[in-house]
Structure formats: C-alpha cells, structure tokens
Amino acid sequence: MNQATDDARAQDDLGPLGPVVDWAEQALEFLGRRVLGEYEVDEFGHDPDLVEHVLAPLLRPLYRHWWRVETRGLEHVPASGPALVVGNHAGALPFDALMVALALLDEHPAHRTLRMLAADLAFDLPVVAPLARKSGNTLACGEDATRLLEAGELVGVWPEGYKGLGKPYRERYQLQRFGRGGFVEVALRTGAPIVPVAVVGSEEIYPMVANLRRLARLLGFPYFPVTPTFPLLGPLGAIPLPSKWLIEFCPPIETAHLGPEATLDPMVLFDLTDQVRDTIQRTLHQNLLVRRGVFG
Amino acid sequence: MGRCVLVTGAARSTGRRLVGALAGEAEVERVVAVDDLEPEEPFPPKVEHLAVDLRSPALVRTVQSAGIDTCVHLGVAAEPRAAGGRATMKERNVLGTMQLLAAAYHAPDLRRLVLKSTTAVYGAAAADPAVWTESMPHETPRHGFGRDAIEVEDYVRSFDRRRPEVTVTVLRLANQVGPTVDNPLTRYFELPVCPTVLGFDPRLQFLHEEDTAQVLLRATLGPARRGTFNVAGDGVVLLSQAIRIAGKPPLPIPEPLVNRVAELVGRTLDFSPEQVRFLQYGRVADTSAAATQLGFTPKWTSLRAFEDFAARLRRLVTEEQVVRLEQEALGLVRRAAALVARRLA
Numbered sequence: 001m002n003q004a005t006d007d008a009r010a011q012d013d014l015g016p017l018g019p020v021v022d023w024a025e026q027a028l029e030f031l032g033r034r035v036l037g038e039y040e041v042d043e044f045g046h047d048p049d050l051v052e053h054v055l056a057p058l059l060r061p062l063y064r065h066w067w068r069v070e071t072r073g074l075e076h077v078p079a080s081g082p083a084l085v086v087g088n089h090a091g092a093l094p095f096d097a098l099m100v101a102l103a104l105l106d107e108h109p110a111h112r113t114l115r116m117l118a119a120d121l122a123f124d125l126p127v128v129a130p131l132a133r134k135s136g137n138t139l140a141c142g143e144d145a146t147r148l149l150e151a152g153e154l155v156g157v158w159p160e161g162y163k164g165l166g167k168p169y170r171e172r173y174q175l176q177r178f179g180r181g182g183f184v185e186v187a188l189r190t191g192a193p194i195v196p197v198a199v200v201g202s203e204e205i206y207p208m209v210a211n212l213r214r215l216a217r218l219l220g221f222p223y224f225p226v227t228p229t230f231p232l233l234g235p236l237g238a239i240p241l242p243s244k245w246l247i248e249f250c251p252p253i254e255t256a257h258l259g260p261e262a263t264l265d266p267m268v269l270f271d272l273t274d275q276v277r278d279t280i281q282r283t284l285h286q287n288l289l290v291r292r293g294v295f296g
Numbered sequence: 297m298g299r300c301v302l303v304t305g306a307a308r309s310t311g312r313r314l315v316g317a318l319a320g321e322a323e324v325e326r327v328v329a330v331d332d333l334e335p336e337e338p339f340p341p342k343v344e345h346l347a348v349d350l351r352s353p354a355l356v357r358t359v360q361s362a363g364i365d366t367c368v369h370l371g372v373a374a375e376p377r378a379a380g381g382r383a384t385m386k387e388r389n390v391l392g393t394m395q396l397l398a399a400a401y402h403a404p405d406l407r408r409l410v411l412k413s414t415t416a417v418y419g420a421a422a423a424d425p426a427v428w429t430e431s432m433p434h435e436t437p438r439h440g441f442g443r444d445a446i447e448v449e450d451y452v453r454s455f456d457r458r459r460p461e462v463t464v465t466v467l468r469l470a471n472q473v474g475p476t477v478d479n480p481l482t483r484y485f486e487l488p489v490c491p492t493v494l495g496f497d498p499r500l501q502f503l504h505e506e507d508t509a510q511v512l513l514r515a516t517l518g519p520a521r522r523g524t525f526n527v528a529g530d531g532v533v534l535l536s537q538a539i540r541i542a543g544k545p546p547l548p549i550p551e552p553l554v555n556r557v558a559e560l561v562g563r564t565l566d567f568s569p570e571q572v573r574f575l576q577y578g579r580v581a582d583t584s585a586a587a588t589q590l591g592f593t594p595k596w597t598s599l600r601a602f603e604d605f606a607a608r609l610r611r612l613v614t615e616e617q618v619v620r621l622e623q624e625a626l627g628l629v630r631r632a633a634a635l636v637a638r639r640l641a
Contacts, residue, residue: 017637020629020633024626028622032621032622034540036613036615040599041534043580045426045497126496130536144427147427
C-alpha cells in the first residue's frame with residue numbers, strides 16, 4: 001500500500017483526534033529544529049522558540065489552575081516600546097516574577113515578553129543559568145537594563161531582591177527596602193515609563209517560619225527557607241501552596257519629561273523610588289482587603 | 297610615494313592572508329613580513345620576509361630605517377604549546393610587543409599602528425554584563441591569551457599617548473572560524489564528542505576568516521581611526537546550538553570534574569584555563585562602534601560563519617536523517633489516530 005495516500009486518507013477522517021495529530025506534528029517539528037540547531041537567540045540569549053513550545057506550557061497550569069491568577073490594569077503596559085515594570089518580590093522562589101511575565105505574554109493584547117533582571121547567582125547555577133537567559137532574562141546591572149530599554153524592550157525588575165524573596169511569613173506584604181534605586185536611574189537615562197505592579201498571592205506560597213543562615217552560607221545561597229513542610233517533608237514539602245493570586249498593573253509613572261540629567265539629582269531619584277514603592281504598597285493593601293481569603 | 301607596511305606574525309594564516317592582500321593593492325609599495333616561521337606557501341614577490349623573532353635587533357633596524365609608515369601587529373600568540381610553552385608564549389607576546397613598540401617609538405615615518413587583540417580581554421564570568429562595549433571596565437583575566445592581550449593592549453595604549461601623531465587602532469576580534477581556520481576552538485568542535493559544563497549553555501560569537509582579513513585590511517589601508525573596536529559577526533550562537541550544527545553529541549561534565557577533563561582534553565587542543573571558563577559563561581561584545589566609526593560590518597553573521605566552518609566537519613546527525621525520522625514518526629501518529637478514530641466511529 002502506498003504510504004502517502006494512506007497518510008492523506010488518514011488525515012481526512014481523524015474526527016476528534018485531529019487536534020492531537022496537529023499537536024504531534026508541531027512537537028515533532030520543534031524537536032527536529034532543536035536537534036539540528038535551527039533556531040535563533042538574541043544577543044542576551046533569549047530563545048522564543050523554546051519559551052513558546054516548552055517553558056510557557058510548563059508554567060501555564062500553575063498560572064491557570066494552581067494559583068488561578070487574575071490580572072488587572074494590563075492597559076497600563078504599553079503595546080510597544082520600552083517600559084520598566086517594577087514589582088514586589090516574595091515567596092522564597094521567584095514564581096511571582098514568572099507569573100507576571102506569563103501574564104504579559106499570554107494576556108496582554110500585544111503578547112509582550114518581559115525581559116527580567118535577575119541576580120548574578122542565577123547566572124552561576126547549573127541548569128538555572130541557561131534557562132534564565134533563554135527565557136529572556138539578564139543580569140541586574142545598569143548596562144544590561146539600559147541596553148534592553150534602548151532596544152524598546154519591556155524590562156522587569158524586583159528591587160527588593162533577596163530581601164523580599166527571603167523574608168519571613170509574618171512580614172508578608174510589607175515591602176522591603178528598594179535597593180539603591182538603580183532602576184529609577186535607568187528609567188531616567190532612557191526616558192522609559194515605570195509601571196508598578198502589585199502581586200497578591202505570591203507571598204503565601206512558601207510561608208517561611210525560619211531562615212537557616214549558616215546552612216545557606218555553607219551552600220552559597222542568600223537564605224535557606226524553613227516552612228511548615230520544608231525541609232520536613234523533603235521534595236513534597238517544596239510544593240507551593242495554592243493561594244489565589246491577583247496581579248495588578250498600576251498607571252505608568254512617566255520619566256521622559258525629567259530628562260537624563262535628572263539622574264544627577266539624588267532627590268529626584270529618592271522621590272521617584274518612594275513614589276513607585278508607595279504605589280505598590282498601597283495597591284497591595286487595597287487588593288488584600290478585597291480578597292476573600294488566602295486560597296480564594 | 298606608496299605605503300610601506302610591516303606585518304608581524306605574518307607567516308600564520310591570518311598574517312599570510314593579510315600580507316597577500318596588501319601585496320595585491322596598488323597603493324602599497326612595500327610589505328615587510330616579520331615572522332621567525334616559514335609560511336606554508338611562499339609570500340608574493342613584492343613581500344620581503346624578515347625571518348626574525350620580535351625580540352631581535354634586526355627588527356629594530358628595519359622598523360626604524362625603512363620608511364615604514366604602518367605597523368600591523370598580529371604577533372600575539374594564543375596557543376601555549378604551539379608557542380613553545382606558556383612561559384615562552386608570554387615572553388614572546390609581551391616582551392616581543394615591548395620591543396616592537398620601542399622600535400616603533402623612534403620610527404620617523406610611522407603614522408599608523410594596528411593591533412590585533414581579542415574579546416578574550418573581557419574574560420568570562422557569571423556576573424558579566426550581557427554585552428560588552430569597548431569602554432566598560434572589566435576584570436583582568438588571570439591566565440593565558442586574555443591576560444597577555446590585556447598587557448599588550450596596555451603597552452599599545454601607552455605608546456598611543458606618547459606618539460600622538462601615530463593613529464593607533466586596536467581591534468578586539470571574536471573567536472575566529474572558517475574553512476581553513478585551525479585554532480583551539482575549531483579543534484574543540486572537531487572532537488568526536490564535545491565536552492560541555494553540565495547545566496551551562498554559553499552565548500558565543502564568531503568571526504569568519506574572510507571578515508578578519510577584511511577588517512585588518514580596512515584598518516591598515518582605510519581611513520585612519522584612532523580607538524578600540526570590537527569585531528564579531530552579528531548575532532550570537534549558543535554552545536548547544538553550535539554543537540548541534542557541528543553534528544556532534546555533547547558530553548556534559550559536572551562542574552567539579554571540569555578542570556580534570558579540561559586538562560586531559562586541553563592538551564590535545566592547546567586549551568588554556570580561561571577558554572574553559574569561556575565555554576561555561578560565554579561572552580558577547582557590542583560591535584556598533586566598529587560599524588559607525590570604523591565603517592566595518594562583517595559579511596558573515598556569527599551563525600553563518602559557524603555553519604561555513606562546520607561544513608568541513610563530519611556530522612553524526614544529518615538533516616536528511618532528522619527530516620526522515622520526523623516524517624516517519626508523524627506518519628505513525630497519523631495512522632494510529634486514524635485507527636482509533638475508526639474504532640470510535
């Protein structure tokens with residue numbers, strides 16, 4: 001029997017299995033491209049092919065079904081051109097950053113890729129390092145952030161850094177110090193608007209009751225979290241709690257009218273940093289009040 | 297009067313190519329090729345071969361007496377074993393450059409100095425910015441070629457300050473590939489399996505050998521431009537991608553064992569420790585200054601340059617095989633689905 005006609009006939013009467021075959025076709029094409037190295041990454045190492053076919057599909061179930069993420073204010077994120085998204089950071093592992101990025105990729109009308117700035121530890125850990133770059137992120141330094149914004153990209157920054165990720169449960173939704181406000185300097189230099197984002201829900205996924213500082217230092221980590229289930233239950237204890245999430249993007253704070261010279265004025269930097277921080281803190285409090293419960 | 301150009305490191309492939317191109321230019325009156333090695337093919341007739349080491353007094357006499365107006369310094373070696381051991385390599389690279397510059401300082405007709413340097417001066421580390429521009433402060437690589445290149449650049453910059461009437465152009469070239477290039481990195485991709493650092497996938501940039509020749513020619517004969525310029529093909533290639541294009545299986549090595557393996561493999565490749573770090577963290581340099589100020593844009597992108605080099609490799613996995621497998625698997629899925637669909641109906 002001729003295989004080509006067999007395949008063609010098979011295609012006609014697949015019925016409900018049609019989508020499955022389409023999916024298989026796409027998956028096989030993807031695998032073929034990967035095996036032959038036929039894909040392109042940008043100068044930061046962003047690999048859209050891998051994000052679209054592997055990384056985003058892995059995170060989507062968490063976004064939709066585990067944390068049931070709801071987004072508001074997506075209209076405040078520009079459809080094109082540079083902007084600096086600044087958010088609160090908590091929950092031991094940076095799931096909040098990943099969910100904000102997925103919200104922008106999936107739910108923003110322009111399907112924007114958020115290029116996030118991560119600590120240098122992320123680029124020194126095996127497996128994490130290449131994934132961080134391939135999903136579009138880069139090192140949190142002025143040079144990289146400026147370069148991305150000048151290229152018209154949407155950049156994400158979490159100024160609390162490890163202080164936010166590694167804070168105890170009792171301090172949830174209390175913003176930590178916003179570093180030295182380096183992100184404001186970058187925004188001013190490039191004239192990019194700042195879009196504050198408040199994430200409710202991420203601060204409950206790993207209720208951290210203690211921090212084993214000495215063990216962390218031994219392992220070279222910034223903190224070693226102890227939650228009611230971790231490390232007590234081993235890997236099972238590392239499953240995040242299914243809190244109900246609400247991500248709200250706030251109205252943009254324009255910086256273009258201040259001009260790049262404003263970076264020289266420490267008062268402008270402090271004021272803008274405070275303005276961003278206050279906006280996020282206020283939005284967090286508002287959204288916590290309307291939330292029915294931690295698990296929604 | 298035509299141009300008189302002195303080229304150091306002239307007998308190796310890059311030098312041989314440049315010397316050949318210079319000899320073919322009408323405006324070039326005289327080419328002096330300095331290298332203590334004999335070239336694989338003889339130099340063209342217009343070329344005088346000065347078969348001496350850079351540290352030789354004969355070089356001083358030639359540089360100063362012959363009305364040399366341009367000096368192209370390609371004589372910084374990257375491969376310790378080929379250079380006769382790391383200590384000899386360092387001595388030849390650094391002391392050789394000092395001697396050359398000392399001679400050039402008193403050369404009355406010298407108007408232009410071109411140095412072939414490397415993007416290896418930026419080192420390779422996790423906390424590096426994603427893209428290096430020429431002016432960014434960088435940590436000094438502690439070993440090998442990168443370290444030598446930094447010291448050589450420092451001497452050249454100090455020469456630049458002391459002889460302001462000489463235009464000094466420093467070209468930081470990315471890793472070179474091409475059909476005839478033979479260097480530690482091309483030898484790495486020629487291995488039957490390519491060892492990688494487990495869990496790392498660095499970004500790499502390549503420069504095609506034709507573009508290397510072009511940019512050197514432009515810096516030598518084109519409009520004089522003072523400054524330091526990164527030169528690399530557009531775009532980046534991930535190591536994993538390069539290995540797949542080369543059609544080789546990767547062999548991931550856990551980080552604690554990497555130095556052991558590198559020592560073993562490194563001996564055959566003539567690898568230095570900094571190149572191992574390069575294969576862990578990678579390096580990307582910004583090339584916009586070369587485009588805007590030097591007016592040079594490589595013809596080959598990093599990806600195309602690498603593909604052109606990889607064409608000479610024996611692939612273990614070919615495109616036809618992959619396409620056939622893909623089609624067979626899809627046919628199988630289709631038939632299985634059709635079967636199930638018929639049963640359901």
